[in-house]
Amino acid sequence: MNIWIIGGLLLLIAFLLVKGISVNFSKPLGKGAIKLTIGILFLFFFNLFGASFGLHIPINIFTAIIVGLLGVPGIASLTAIHVFLI
Numbered sequence: 782m783n784i785w786i787i788g789g790l791l792l793l794i795a796f797l798l799v800k801g802i803s804v805n806f807s808k809p810l811g812k813g814a815i816k817l818t819i820g821i822l823f824l825f826f827f828n829l830f831g832a833s834f835g836l837h838i839p840i841n842i843f844t845a846i847i848v849g850l851l852g853v854p855g856i857a858s859l860t861a862i863h864v865f866l867i
Contacts, residue, residue: 819849
């Protein structure tokens with residue numbers, strides 16, 4: 782089973798090296814990576830300043846996606862979930 786997965790991945794990599802990555806595919810992927818990075822930075826600075834108030838939101842892929850997509854309302858909603866539910 783593992784040989785089929787490895788073979789498929791190698792075939793995909795070889796195809797992408799020969800054909801190249803389409804601009805239509807790479808543009809949304811780049812925007813998503815930028816939003817994810819911004820979400821991680823927002824969470825880092827929130828945890829840095831929120832520590833004095835006893836607030837901490839874990840930095841993982843799910844919280845970073847929420848904050849990256851929603852921005853400040855995402856941090857507010859995660860903070861509300863942390864304060865009222867947890």
